[in-house]
Amino acid sequence: MSSSHRRFLQLLKNWPVDPSKQGRDLGQHIRDQVKIAFVNGEVFPGNQQKCDLEYLALKRISESQHAKQYPRTLKSSALGLSLEECSSLVSNDFLKTVEEEEQGIFKRTLNKIFKSKDSK
Structure with a gap:
């Protein structure tokens, strides 16, 4: 065993x-x-x-x-990206960036305003 x-x-x-x-x-x-x-x-x-x-x-x-x-005969993905580009797309940093962008401009602006008030 x-x-x-x-x-x-x-x-x-x-x-x-x-x-x-x-x-x-x-x-x-x-x-x-x-x-x-x-x-x-x-x-x-x-x-x-x-x-x-x-x-x-x-x-x-x-x-x-x-x-x-x-x-594989091709060195790119279905999106035409290389292995390195695909790896960066699934990193935590990239996912954070996408989440921030999905919030929309209004929510991002409000978050910045409230963060600046909290830091004062």
């Missing part, structure tokens, strides 16, 4: 955490779930077969097995 715990720990070494997606990062979520699943250390209290299947699925994702098996 302890081999499952070690396999997950080895898998997590290869799975980076993206600091630009703090609170929404898949790598951090998987780490948290592994901590919960192996709360008693190396002993997994649940269904070992399900644990093995989840490990294999995560391993395929981390190794980009399907991306290697079915390589």
